[in-house]
Amino acid sequence: DTAVSQTPKYLVTQMGNDKSIKCEQNLGHDTMYWYKQDSKKFLKIMFSYNNKELIINETVPNRFSPKSPDKAHLNLHINSLELGDSAVYFCASSQLGRVGYNEQFFGPGTRLTVL
C-alpha cells in the first residue's frame, strides 16, 4: 500500500488556469505538508496542516491554497497559474508531537508544467 499518494503525477496546463493537486496519506498521521522543488532542485516548504488547521504558511503567493477535507487529505489549489509555478510539488505527512522525531513521509511528487 502506498503511504503517501499524489494525483496527478504529471500536470501540463496553460497560464492563467486554475488547477488542483490531490494528496492522501494512509499512515494515520495528523500533519501534512506541501513542498515545492524548482528547476534548480531546491526543496522548499510551502504549507503544513495539523488537525485541519494551517500551522505554518511560508511566503507563497495567495494564489496557492491548501485545503484539507479530512485528516488524511491535503489538496493544493493553485489559481491563475504562472510560468514560475512550474516545478515538482511534493506532499508529505508526519505525526506531530513526537518530541525530537521529525520523520516525514513524502509522496512521489507531481510535476507541474505551465505553458
Place this chain on the structure above:
Amino acid sequence: DAKTTQPTSMDCAEGRAANLPCNHSTISGNEYVYWYRQIHSQGPQYIIHGLKNNETNEMASLIITEDRKSSTLILPHATLRDTAVYYCIVRGRITGANNLFFGTGTRLTVIP
C-alpha cells in the same frame, strides 16, 4: 534552525562505505540532526536522526562529534541504488512548526 554545510558532491565505489560529512557549528543544545535522501525523480526519504549519541539503523549509521558541531552519515556498503542527493538537516524540538528546511545537499554517486 542551525545552518548546515555539506560538500556538493562525492563519489564512492560500490561495496565500500560512503561517509557523508555535515557541519552544523551553530547547532543549539536541543536541536536534532536529521538525514534525508532524494533519489532521482522520487520524493525525499528519511534515513536517520540523532541528538548527541551515535545512532544506527538498517539503512545507515550517524556519528555525531562530541561538541555536536559536525556529523557523518555512514552507508556501510554502498550500492548503486544509494546514488542520490543526501540532505543534512538540523531541527529543533517540535514546538508547533514541523517543517524541514532542505539545503543543497550532497550528491552521492556510487560507482560500479
